[in-house]
Amino acid sequence: MTTGQKTIIEFNDKIVRQFMLAAIIWGAVGMLVGVLIATQLNFWQANFGQAWLSFGRLRPLHTNAVIFAFVGNMMFAGVYYSTQRLAKARLASDFLSSLHFWGWQLIIVAAAVTLPLGLTRGKEYAELIWPINIAVAAIWVVFAVNFFWTLAKRNEKSLYVALWFYIATIITVAMLYIVNHLSLPTSLTHSYPVFGGVQDALVQWWYGHNAVAFFLTTPILGIMYYFLPKAAGRPVYSYRLSVIHFWSLVFLYIWAGPHHLLNTALPNWLQLLAMTFSLMLWAPSWGGMLNGLLTLRGAWGKLRTDPVIKFFAAGVTFYGMATFEGPLLSIKSVNALAHYTDWIIGHVHAGALGWNGFMAAGMFYWLVPRLWNKPLYSQSLANLHFWLGTFGILLYVAAMWASGITQGLMLNATTEGGTILKYPNFLETLNSIRPLMLLRVVGGGLYLTGFLIMAYNVWRSVRGAQAVNGTIEVYVEPREPAEKLSLAGAFLNAPVIFSSLGFLAACIWLFTTGWLNIIGLVGTAFCVLLAIGHFQTRGTAWGEWYDKLLLNALPFTVLTFLSVAVGGLIQIIPMLTIERRLQTEDRVAQVYTPLELAGRDLYVREGCYTCHSQMIRTLVPDVMRYGDYSRLGESIWDHPFQWGSKRNGPDLARVGGKYNDAWHFDHMLDPRAISTGSNMPAYTWLHKSNTDYASLSAKIRVQRTLGVPFPNWSPADIDRIAHDQAKQIAKELREQGRYTDPDKEIVALISYLQTLGKKWEPAGATP
Amino acid sequence: MNPPPPLPPDDPGIKLRPHTYDGIQEFDQRLPNWWLYTLYGTIAFSIVYWFAYMTASVMPTDQAQVDAEMAKLAAIRLASSIDVTNDALFWDLSRNPVFVDAGKQTFNSLCVACHLASLKGKGENPAAVGPNLVDQAWIHGGTPKEIYATVSKGVLVKGMPAWEPVLGQKKSAEVVAFVLSHHQKGEPITIEVPK
Numbered sequence: 001m002t003t004g005q006k007t008i009i010e011f012n013d014k015i016v017r018q019f020m021l022a023a024i025i026w027g028a029v030g031m032l033v034g035v036l037i038a039t040q041l042n043f044w045q046a047n048f049g050q051a052w053l054s055f056g057r058l059r060p061l062h063t064n065a066v067i068f069a070f071v072g073n074m075m076f077a078g079v080y081y082s083t084q085r086l087a088k089a090r091l092a093s094d095f096l097s098s099l100h101f102w103g104w105q106l107i108i109v110a111a112a113v114t115l116p117l118g119l120t121r122g123k124e125y126a127e128l129i130w131p132i133n134i135a136v137a138a139i140w141v142v143f144a145v146n147f148f149w150t151l152a153k154r155n156e157k158s159l160y161v162a163l164w165f166y167i168a169t170i171i172t173v174a175m176l177y178i179v180n181h182l183s184l185p186t187s188l189t190h191s192y193p194v195f196g197g198v199q200d201a202l203v204q205w206w207y208g209h210n211a212v213a214f215f216l217t218t219p220i221l222g223i224m225y226y227f228l229p230k231a232a233g234r235p236v237y238s239y240r241l242s243v244i245h246f247w248s249l250v251f252l253y254i255w256a257g258p259h260h261l262l263n264t265a266l267p268n269w270l271q272l273l274a275m276t277f278s279l280m281l282w283a284p285s286w287g288g289m290l291n292g293l294l295t296l297r298g299a300w301g302k303l304r305t306d307p308v309i310k311f312f313a314a315g316v317t318f319y320g321m322a323t324f325e326g327p328l329l330s331i332k333s334v335n336a337l338a339h340y341t342d343w344i345i346g347h348v349h350a351g352a353l354g355w356n357g358f359m360a361a362g363m364f365y366w367l368v369p370r371l372w373n374k375p376l377y378s379q380s381l382a383n384l385h386f387w388l389g390t391f392g393i394l395l396y397v398a399a400m401w402a403s404g405i406t407q408g409l410m411l412n413a414t415t416e417g418g419t420i421l422k423y424p425n426f427l428e429t430l431n432s433i434r435p436l437m438l439l440r441v442v443g444g445g446l447y448l449t450g451f452l453i454m455a456y457n458v459w460r461s462v463r464g465a466q467a468v469n470g471t472i473e474v475y476v477e478p479r480e481p482a483e484k485l486s487l488a489g490a491f492l493n494a495p496v497i498f499s500s501l502g503f504l505a506a507c508i509w510l511f512t513t514g515w516l517n518i519i520g521l522v523g524t525a526f527c528v529l530l531a532i533g534h535f536q537t538r539g540t541a542w543g544e545w546y547d548k549l550l551l552n553a554l555p556f557t558v559l560t561f562l563s564v565a566v567g568g569l570i571q572i573i574p575m576l577t578i579e580r581r582l583q584t585e586d587r588v589a590q591v592y593t594p595l596e597l598a599g600r601d602l603y604v605r606e607g608c609y610t611c612h613s614q615m616i617r618t619l620v621p622d623v624m625r626y627g628d629y630s631r632l633g634e635s636i637w638d639h640p641f642q643w644g645s646k647r648n649g650p651d652l653a654r655v656g657g658k659y660n661d662a663w664h665f666d667h668m669l670d671p672r673a674i675s676t677g678s679n680m681p682a683y684t685w686l687h688k689s690n691t692d693y694a695s696l697s698a699k700i701r702v703q704r705t706l707g708v709p710f711p712n713w714s715p716a717d718i719d720r721i722a723h724d725q726a727k728q729i730a731k732e733l734r735e736q737g738r739y740t741d742p743d744k745e746i747v748a749l750i751s752y753l754q755t756l757g758k759k760w761e762p763a764g765a766t767p
Numbered sequence: 768m769n770p771p772p773p774l775p776p777d778d779p780g781i782k783l784r785p786h787t788y789d790g791i792q793e794f795d796q797r798l799p800n801w802w803l804y805t806l807y808g809t810i811a812f813s814i815v816y817w818f819a820y821m822t823a824s825v826m827p828t829d830q831a832q833v834d835a836e837m838a839k840l841a842a843i844r845l846a847s848s849i850d851v852t853n854d855a856l857f858w859d860l861s862r863n864p865v866f867v868d869a870g871k872q873t874f875n876s877l878c879v880a881c882h883l884a885s886l887k888g889k890g891e892n893p894a895a896v897g898p899n900l901v902d903q904a905w906i907h908g909g910t911p912k913e914i915y916a917t918v919s920k921g922v923l924v925k926g927m928p929a930w931e932p933v934l935g936q937k938k939s940a941e942v943v944a945f946v947l948s949h950h951q952k953g954e955p956i957t958i959e960v961p962k
Binding site: 158230240244275284294416417421619657662736 | 783784786788789790791792793794795796797798799802803805806809810812813816817820821822828829830832833836837840843844847876877879880881896923924925926928929932933934935937938
């Protein structure tokens with residue numbers, strides 16, 4: 001075997017150290033912002049009256065920081081460390097590595113500046129403005145090139161399971177990110193997403209859900225597959241399970257996205273697909289947990305002594321918990337109770353703090369002694385971090401379960417034979433969960449304290465230490481032609497053919513009626529039986545083909561891409577190709593007036609969607625509380641859609657006309673003057689700043705380009721119509737005893753709020 | 768540093784895979800049965816569920832379901848509705864402590880924000896949003912049926928929300944009874960035009 005040339009390779013571990021330290025710094029920042037905004041939910045004064053510290057602007061900063069800055073940097077550290085060793089090759093380009101690192105940090109800084117300023121696209125985890133979007137896409141491509149180039153230069157021919165997950169991550173995140181960020185700019189800092197209404201909702205949650213899947217899950221699974229057996233000194237439990245759970249996970253995950261839109265106006269077939277695929281995802285997710293936990297068998301003794309193993313074992317356990325909870329929450333009836341409540345917040349934090357945070361900590365504690373050639377400063381502090389963190393998460397998650405279920409039950413409770421709501425005032429339900437929201441702050445604070453202890457521990461460990469780069473001795477062997485898989489070889493083989501035909505037949509069954517439907521069903525069953533039969537008799541051939549596939553990165557990548565892409569294509573393409581006017585149910589929205597559009601952009605700027613939904617679900621308690629259920633057509637021209645995902649306050653889909661202008665004027669200035677016990681921030685700056693009329697003509701032009709049927713107004717028309725309406729509202733306010741300059745932002749916002757639920761006509765009324 | 772010898776896998780027939788990756792070895796264990804059954808179970812459930820909703824259409828759509836339930840609730844409300852134009856009935860209610868107490872509870876949770884706990888609103892504090900409800904001056908009519916109409920339909924321009932959709936007829940009537948309990952039948956009513 002040692003026919004090749006012997007060389008010594010020094011790994012680029014500098015980049016790993018950089019990403020690791022960046023992850024720790026940004027992690028602390030992201031979590032600190034989290035604790036601050038959690039505090040604001042109890043103590044509205046905690047924004048110190050500053051617009052840039054208000055909940056609606058900082059919540060996007062918190063989510064983006066934790067996802068892209070903390071987990072992002074941590075993932076890059078783990079991927080770069082393990083890939084070099086699994087490929088037995090130094091990273092392909094030091095320049096690209098550095099570009100990747102510094103580019104990513106620059107993006108984070110840009111995000112940390114723009115989001116508090118209220119520069120946002122108004123879509124969750126996709127809030128960053130378009131110039132930053134382009135930078136993210138470009139840096140991601142740098143990452144991809146660096147990674148695949150390294151694979152191309154690899155001296156270890158066969159791809160280990162960790163690399164499969166990295167491959168899936170890189171190509172899928174690129175696809176999701178680009179599609180969900182397609183926008184048309186109206187200025188350097190503002191754009192509208194190209195999709196609107198239900199299309200935007202669908203694309204958003206295809207992205208949002210799979211950001212969780214392919215940014216927070218698959219790369220960390222890859223990291224688990226490398227670092228956990230390394231730390232435990234044990235073989236991975238089951239290769240077979242790796243194969244099955246990898247392919248089922250990447251195929252199934254994509255379909256589950258619309259489970260964020262259950263019981264909404266989203267067409268039923270999409271809701272059904274989302275729910276059933278979420279349920280089917282349970283076992284594949286647990287496959288990853290099993291391969292993690294069962295690999296620890298025989299190493300459980302280390303659990304008492306080694307903080308690395310402690311964090312990994314707990315992290316994988318939290319993964320198992322969160323991936324059981326996910327399918328549970330995707331059952332429509334469970335979702336009816338839990339959606340929009342704190343239960344969801346508890347669920348995502350079990351994932352982010354328990355799974356991501358603990359896997360990160362385990363990896364950092366494992367890496368520090370190896371990257372700086374010095375033992376960890378303190379094992380006791382690492383243990384303290386572990387216990388503080390664990391107790392913190394458990395407190396957090398338990399408080400959120402209790403809070404979510406309590407509020408959900410109260411919101412749904414009825415009395416008088418079910419004819420009226422038991423708690424018609426939303427604030428009653430909010431105020432009953434305040435103690436639990438406070439416990440959440442304590443839990444999160446404990447977790448952050450543990451994290452800061454880790455930061456201190458790492459700092460003491462690496463201070464004055466000599467950074468070392470790993471080396472390896474490899475035999476560079478020429479590639480044997482027999483290992484090469486031709487294109488035909490990659491696709492024309494039993495596993496791929498059976499999967500493709502079975503999938504095709506299943507699609508025919510799903511999406512047709514009558515005879516074709518039966519043919520599809522029979523065809524699916526036939527393919528499955530045939531595949532089982534073939535596997536029973538020729539199973540070794542399947543295994544040999546797969547071993548060969550692992551030697552060929554490109555065909556592997558193509559097959560992975562096809563598996564992830566197909567779910568999104570089937571769900572999204574029909575919704576994009578059907579004429580928008582046909583996706584309206586029985587109502588179609590009228591376009592906004594220029595002033596209302598300005599008000600809507602303020603609504604987006606202030607992040608109102610982080611606390612208020614605009615979607616009355618097809619559920620009796622929702623209809624009783626907020627009015628007739630929302631129709632698709634009512635938001636069909638909304639770029640971006642604002643259906644929301646959390647109700648810290650009531651739904652606003654039909655708030656228009658419910659109160660008078662003076663009510664909104666007073667309420668935005670001091671919510672507690674009208675709503676006793678409210679935790680909403682006081683938006684005093686809206687009464688002081690002037691409405692941005694100048695940008696309206698560019699905005700309306702872009703919306704027209706996107707297909708929104710605005711009349712063909714000239715810029716002068718737009719200006720005049722907007723000013724006239726503002727004056728009219730200011731006049732009405734004056735009659736109600738409120739005095740304001742018509743050009744203040746509050747006037748534009750009131751004009752928008754008063755249209756909510758009002759601006760529609762029966763579908764088909766006008767062409 | 769030598770790793771400890773691997774534990775024997777569950778099935779003695781299972782071997783370590785020959786290849787190692789940077790020192791990492793892999794067993795090739797069979798998939799646990801309970802895991803497989805979970806996977807198959809969820810797939811089977813999904814097929815049945817899809818079939819029930821999409822192919823056989825034995826289940827009503829969400830929209831149809833809500834519409835039917837709301838219609839049922841509307842029927843219950845109609846069946847137990849009272850004549851809200853009957854002034855005498857409201858006066859009777861306003862002298863019944865059960866009704867008045869129930870109305871007071873509702874008033875204290877929802878109405879005090881504008882009309883204050885004393886019911887005096889602007890009469891007590893000029894900064895309050897709602898007018899005085901215990902004096903004899905009324906803006907939108909002071910007979911019981913007029914008060915009921917104000918409570919149930921609201922006066923949106925003035926900031927009074929419509930309460931019947933939220934409270935239902937019974938609770939709205941209780942609130943009116945509570946307000947009337949501060950008044951006497953036959954007392955003079957003056958119509959006030961607010962400044």
